[in-house]
Amino acid sequence: MPIVVRLDVMLAxxxxxxxxxxxxxxxxxxxxSLLKSGKVQGVRFATxxxxxxxxxxxxxxxxxxxPDEEAGDTTSGLSRAG
Structure with missing residues (x-):
């Protein structure tokens, strides 16, 4: 997953x-704890x-x-407007 949660850093x-x-x-x-460890697939904006x-x-x-270069991650099918 190319999104890395840095909550532990901010807590420190x-x-x-x-x-x-x-x-x-x-x-x-x-x-x-799950969020902090990056074991979640999403987070609500309110959270x-x-x-x-x-x-x-x-x-x-x-x-x-x-970005995960090995997997060739290019935003996983999301299109960019513009």
Missing amino acids: RRKRRAKDLARAIGMTEANL LAALCRELDCQPGDLLDFE
């Missing part, structure tokens, strides 16, 4: 515990907004795009 920078963050945004610790609000960051601070 903000000196926050995952347990406390999960409680603050109304998410289970188990689901936050992303809550994470950014609590961690005082931008979505780009939590998510990175690292």
